[in-house]
Amino acid sequence: MTQPRLTPIRLHKAMERIWGTGPGWQRLAAVNHNVLGKRFIVAAFVFFAIGGLLSMVIRAQLATPNSAFIGPEVYNQVFTMHGTVMMFLFAIPMFEGLAIYLLPKLLGARDLAFPRLTAYGFWCYIFGGTILVGALVFGVAPASGWFMYTPLSSQPYSPGINADVWLLGVTFVEISAMLAAVEIIVTVLKMRAPGMSLDKMPIFAWYMLVTAGMMLIGFPPLILGSILLEMERAFGLPFFDPTRGGDPLLWQHLFWLFGHPEVYIIFLPAAGALSTIIPVFARTPLVGYRAVIVAIVAMAFLSFGLWVHHMFTVGIPHLALAFFSAASALVAIPTAVQIFAWIATIAHGKPRFDIPMLYVAGFFVVFVIGGLTGVMLAMVPFNQQAHDSYFVVAHLHYVLVGGFVFPMLAAAYYWLPHFSGRMPVYRLAVPAFWLILVGFNLTFFLMHLTGLMGMPRRIATYPSAWGWDWLNLLSSVGGFVLTIGFALVLMDIIAQFSYGRRFGRDPFEAGTLEWAMPTPAPSYNFAAIPRITTRADQLEPRVLGPQLAGGHGYLGFVRDDRMETLGVNAMTGEPDQVIILPRQSYLPLFSGLATGLVVLAMLFKLYWLAGLGLVGVIGLFLLWTPGVGLKSDSGALDIGMGAAVPPDAEVDNNLAWWAMLTWLAGDATLYASLLFGALFLVVVAPAWPPQAVLESGWLWTILPGAGLVLAAGGRHLAERSPVGSALHYGALIGSGLSHGLAIAGLVLLMGALPDPRAHAYGAISFAILFYGLVHCAIGALLAFYTVWRVKAGYVSARRRLDLRLGRAWSDYTALAGLVGLAMVTVLPWLSGGAG
Amino acid sequence: MARRIWLPLIGFIVWAVAFIVLYGAQALGCAFGWGAIGVGPIDLHRLVLVGLYLVTIAILAQAALWLARQDKTLAGEGAPSDLLGRAGLYGGLAALGAGIFTYAPVLFVSTCV
Numbered sequence: 023m024t025q026p027r028l029t030p031i032r033l034h035k036a037m038e039r040i041w042g043t044g045p046g047w048q049r050l051a052a053v054n055h056n057v058l059g060k061r062f063i064v065a066a067f068v069f070f071a072i073g074g075l076l077s078m079v080i081r082a083q084l085a086t087p088n089s090a091f092i093g094p095e096v097y098n099q100v101f102t103m104h105g106t107v108m109m110f111l112f113a114i115p116m117f118e119g120l121a122i123y124l125l126p127k128l129l130g131a132r133d134l135a136f137p138r139l140t141a142y143g144f145w146c147y148i149f150g151g152t153i154l155v156g157a158l159v160f161g162v163a164p165a166s167g168w169f170m171y172t173p174l175s176s177q178p179y180s181p182g183i184n185a186d187v188w189l190l191g192v193t194f195v196e197i198s199a200m201l202a203a204v205e206i207i208v209t210v211l212k213m214r215a216p217g218m219s220l221d222k223m224p225i226f227a228w229y230m231l232v233t234a235g236m237m238l239i240g241f242p243p244l245i246l247g248s249i250l251l252e253m254e255r256a257f258g259l260p261f262f263d264p265t266r267g268g269d270p271l272l273w274q275h276l277f278w279l280f281g282h283p284e285v286y287i288i289f290l291p292a293a294g295a296l297s298t299i300i301p302v303f304a305r306t307p308l309v310g311y312r313a314v315i316v317a318i319v320a321m322a323f324l325s326f327g328l329w330v331h332h333m334f335t336v337g338i339p340h341l342a343l344a345f346f347s348a349a350s351a352l353v354a355i356p357t358a359v360q361i362f363a364w365i366a367t368i369a370h371g372k373p374r375f376d377i378p379m380l381y382v383a384g385f386f387v388v389f390v391i392g393g394l395t396g397v398m399l400a401m402v403p404f405n406q407q408a409h410d411s412y413f414v415v416a417h418l419h420y421v422l423v424g425g426f427v428f429p430m431l432a433a434a435y436y437w438l439p440h441f442s443g444r445m446p447v448y449r450l451a452v453p454a455f456w457l458i459l460v461g462f463n464l465t466f467f468l469m470h471l472t473g474l475m476g477m478p479r480r481i482a483t484y485p486s487a488w489g490w491d492w493l494n495l496l497s498s499v500g501g502f503v504l505t506i507g508f509a510l511v512l513m514d515i516i517a518q519f520s521y522g523r524r525f526g527r528d529p530f531e532a533g534t535l536e537w538a539m540p541t542p543a544p545s546y547n548f549a550a551i552p553r554i555t556t557r558a559d560q561l562e563p564r565v566l567g568p569q570l571a572g573g574h575g576y577l578g579f580v581r582d583d584r585m586e587t588l589g590v591n592a593m594t595g596e597p598d599q600v601i602i603l604p605r606q607s608y609l610p611l612f613s614g615l616a617t618g619l620v621v622l623a624m625l626f627k628l629y630w631l632a633g634l635g636l637v638g639v640i641g642l643f644l645l646w647t648p649g650v651g652l653k654s655d656s657g658a659l660d661i662g663m664g665a666a667v668p669p670d671a672e673v674d675n676n677l678a679w680w681a682m683l684t685w686l687a688g689d690a691t692l693y694a695s696l697l698f699g700a701l702f703l704v705v706v707a708p709a710w711p712p713q714a715v716l717e718s719g720w721l722w723t724i725l726p727g728a729g730l731v732l733a734a735g736g737r738h739l740a741e742r743s744p745v746g747s748a749l750h751y752g753a754l755i756g757s758g759l760s761h762g763l764a765i766a767g768l769v770l771l772m773g774a775l776p777d778p779r780a781h782a783y784g785a786i787s788f789a790i791l792f793y794g795l796v797h798c799a800i801g802a803l804l805a806f807y808t809v810w811r812v813k814a815g816y817v818s819a820r821r822r823l824d825l826r827l828g829r830a831w832s833d834y835t836a837l838a839g840l841v842g843l844a845m846v847t848v849l850p851w852l853s854g855g856a857g
Numbered sequence: 858m859a860r861r862i863w864l865p866l867i868g869f870i871v872w873a874v875a876f877i878v879l880y881g882a883q884a885l886g887c888a889f890g891w892g893a894i895g896v897g898p899i900d901l902h903r904l905v906l907v908g909l910y911l912v913t914i915a916i917l918a919q920a921a922l923w924l925a926r927q928d929k930t931l932a933g934e935g936a937p938s939d940l941l942g943r944a945g946l947y948g949g950l951a952a953l954g955a956g957i958f959t960y961a962p963v964l965f966v967s968t969c970v
Contacts, residue, residue, distance in 0.1 A: 127947040189915065211862075219936055220862070220939035220941065221936045221937040221939070221940035221941075222936070222937070247873050310944055312940060312944055315865065315940075316944050316947040316951060319865050319866060319869060319944070319948055320869060320948065320951050321950075322869075323866075323869035323870075323872060324955065327876050331937040339968060339969050339970060340966050340970055341962055341963065341967065341968070341969075342883055342884070344962030344966045345876070345879065345880060345959060345962065348958055348962065349876075351954075351961050352955055352958060352959060356951075384965065590912070592862060593861065593862060593938075594937065595937075702884075705885060706884065771897060809889040
């Protein structure tokens, strides 16, 4: 049925009523990506200011030798929190916020794939960040460095809650990052404007797709490491204790398996912003679009083969060092491909120099220096000389500030008019840039010299007459100059929002879709969704914008007060479903609060309360779902432009399906890291073999193994049998009960293990089985939940999503569980062989 | 058709798997003392590593050739397949170069020292 057409004003009002966030307390129910993107960015900026203040304290302390400004205990907390805040609470959330705000606009969608998850992720970020910063205020902040190396961070050497604050707080924040990764992947692949095939995607979307893929693979090792270390600290499971079969190097491997890709995870979105901004100001398309795509894919993979260059001095054999050294040097090539593409774009075009281009120029200078010192540090002999010296501090700041902060400032000056609807006030922007550039180089260039003169990192003070005095003093002066620069940027932003000149559409004559809408952006982005016929960075927003505002395009109407946007084929960009998004809700906030309760209860060792909180979290998650989906088959829906497609609930490969596959990929990475940890301990750790092992292990695996297979089989049968039939219900309930059987078997097996606190063998076996147990519990919950969904009418022969999701979960659980059982059975043999 | 989205990744997926296998073989060989077992002029550890290196290069080269054929086929199909075909070929060649360079140390660097 064709939908009635409204006038542009009526259409705007109708859309705003549905998509907009209410006033007052209703702001806490916001799920809109415009609101949440801005909140992420503002919060990240606040944390950046906190991290910056901490850096001022560091520079004040180090300005002079033998300083008594703050003692070593406070200093340790300050430098730990500086790194932690900047990496986890500023850099990652800042680009997440930018992606959350921009991606739907660049792609031609009205929101992200899972608005409530965006909101939940935001609350996890805020509460986790508050716990971390609150700990600093109360003097119990983490003090073992932002990398939390064991044994320094282990219970005997960090007996307070300081390290627990880091482990639990950062893991809490990482929930947000993992959710963002899933959202970004699904949004980029499935929520583009019709006609926007992969080859027509704006380059920023390619960058974010690759970045999100890296987050999905890169963050789980850190989450796993944090869980294992917390289990060691709280319950005495000795994963990292070398006297009981653990190994501190396992922590370093898990941390840097996350930590090095993290650098590229931070750099790539910034590079995406550069690849978007430079062509606009060069007034020519990006040179080497395809080469850049290959370069970012290459960079993503290579970045996972470098992590050991943070561990070149720990005593790893030369051959292993050589692998990582070669990969570390090699990653310079895809980086250089991008840099040359940007230079070529500027050279081919007719560049005009505006404030964003100032920061682009600053980026080139600073980042290239950081890259070159990176190649130096990739060389093992040099690295061993400069390791843990201020040379490394200089290098990492050149890379991170050059590769992220400068591009983000360029992005801020480029996209702030989109947020504010006003142009920048340039009087402050230029001196601010020069203060930042000069201040930065004064601060950090000199650290190369102090490092080469032997000054180690993380020392609270230093004696005089080692030649470091004047270099440190100048670095501190530079630090304060840098801060003044950032203060001017802040004032400039405030001035822009207050006094900036208003503009029409597309002030920079860009060619991307985000400028084809009114600014500040309406909650729904586009009154109608465009059809894309050319690459989506070479459009004409000034022409396109008014057409879309008038409702000329897809879905240029309101239907049943639903938040509708389009889903497309991942390759071709042809529309294949109408996506019906969930409305505003307080549930993400309450779920975030309940999750925060779990974290706090664990922090204070109130495990009964943590258990209650967990039940609350699960209950709240279940409350999200009533109302999501359709209770009857509707068939194809009119989407305008003479086309009709089914609603997402009637499509097999809809957003939730893609999200499940994406999530399982991240989950599998965590599991693979755990199995790697087990093998690492067997092969490398001291104090092996253990004195006691599981006897007749294979006998114990029969019961859980049978439960796992039956549970997966039940889900397959449920998917194939007629919906609502006795066989269907029987298969679902059978699957749930089989998961219960597997849980019982796993509990028995865990009981048969030697004391997991006695040796890492027992601990790692226990962790593998516990992983399976958690998955079985979720599988059982999903089975009985699906029974309810079927009874409530959400499932039919056409609406099979619940069945497919449950089957995918059970299949994965069965596979992972069986691998885990095999591992636990084989470990005693392996440990004997290796020992 | 959606499977073509994997084309740009194939070369480096092979590279990454080879990384894990070679790094694992290096660690296992040291743990189990393969270096003490002589096989002609070299030891078992070196033999395994060099063998894996050659197999890796062969697979990467084969993948690059296959991706070149895909590129040729997909070029005729137009967008978006042609982009993925060409990106796949570039990625395959880059991964081949990366593989030859990254793992070459198995030929001459001491294995367990």
